[in-house]
Amino acid sequence: MGPDRLDRFLALSAELTAFDVVELAGTGESDAYLATVDRIVGTGAVDALLDAHTAISEPPGQARDHQLRHSMLGDEFLGPLARNVIKLWYVGIWYQLPRSWREVNGARDGDVTFTISANAYTQGLLWPAVGANPAGARAPGWASWTEPPRLAKL
């Protein structure tokens, strides 16, 4: 996979997660997540997802959101893949694709629910999204819990 493909995956992921590319790459998990999706559903399916994203032409705004929902998230084949990408970034876990998807498209090897890596859990976007700290990892410092949550995005 070339860097171009990784860039496209990051651009897609930024739009799906509402985190920017620097924040996503800053988790150190970009390669691992793209490799996971490629491995489980195949590069062809991932390319279809990337192409669908590239094809969204509207500038940022309501029309673009609508296009994204219609052509990607609402698509029976691409929608579950896109939602799995979101979950990867937010919790560092690959969730088994929904039964309806598997029944139509066939079960894939390795499509079981699992945590990508120990580090992926600590890097989940869930934590910065809620201004909290992954339990048991990335020590936040004594008494940090007496401070209000840090919601940098708001």
Next chain:
Amino acid sequence: MSDTSTNNDTTAKTDDTTSTTAITTIEALHEYLGRAMQLEHATIPPYLTALYSLHPQTNSAANQVLRVVAVEEMLHLTSVANLMNAVGGQVDLTAPGFVPEFPTYLPDGEEDFQVNLACFSPATLETFLKIERPAAAPDEARRLMPARRRTDIMVTAPGDPELRYYSIGEFYAEIERGFNYLHDRHGDQLFSGDPTHQAGPEYYYSGGGELRRVVDIDSARSSIELIIGQGEGVGTGAFDAENELAHYYRFEQLKLGRYYQLGDEPHHPTGPDCEVDWSAVYPTQTNPRVGDLSGFPELQETAVSFNRFYADFLALLTKAFNGEPELLIEAVPKMFEIRNKATVLIRNPIPGSSATHSAADPTPDGPMHAAPTFEMESQ
């Protein structure tokens, strides 16, 4: 370090070094301590950059060594702030020039090497060994030698560029002689500072060594000895009296690929293998600048926001050292936040860049990665 030897040493020094100290006024002592604070801080950005350049879950030996050393430098910075406050000086980590522009010579004047902000690599490790180098050959006399006889020297004395110190250890030995000299002249009036400005052990945790309040000559001496002993292990061999390995020897383990164990002679560790994976490192840009990222707005904004956060953090520490030591508790979570922000930068390749390294350098090639720039002046 050994308390017994400390007491003997300082007694000896008081007798025959009062005439040779460069620090004969309280103003000069303030100047030296100001330089010392700058010095302690100047090592932290390079250590943190190297630490956070390690791939997660790899290089546990390097990770642990770098972390311990960086945290102890923070203890030293706080200890020097206590020394400064004890003698009525002014602590200001926000003063222009307090954070050096990298590459930099060390603020104590060591001139034979510069310190970079760089990823962990054999060259970086060599620099760290120089920073922490022992003040004198380990088999030399326990007492420190005045450095004037040497020219391959690092530390200039404030106010006297001709006077240099071979090492940080000797720089601190001068400060200790200054304390002794001034205490002989002024007695306990030397310690005129407001004792409520002292940060005590309740504000410091998880870094080998205790933060001590400085209120008299004994606590001043023991704080200085702690700094010297943890850093370079002056006259104490590789281990101090608490069986803690000095920074120089901690780093040397990574170079030699072997851990020290108790009883080892300096430079000859005999413990288990100490494995380093030089390739499990993000190849960050050396001495990065925010300006270098002008083509990449998101990345540049992240670098700027790091610097802003760091500047605010130094301002918070300054407040803590000026009568509100309880703010140090609040500062700790911010240090972890600094880590989080630094790692985001370091894991980001700079688009279109490439880092190529000589065949002898095991650092991985590929796109250069961003890193915190620690540029404060432009804030």
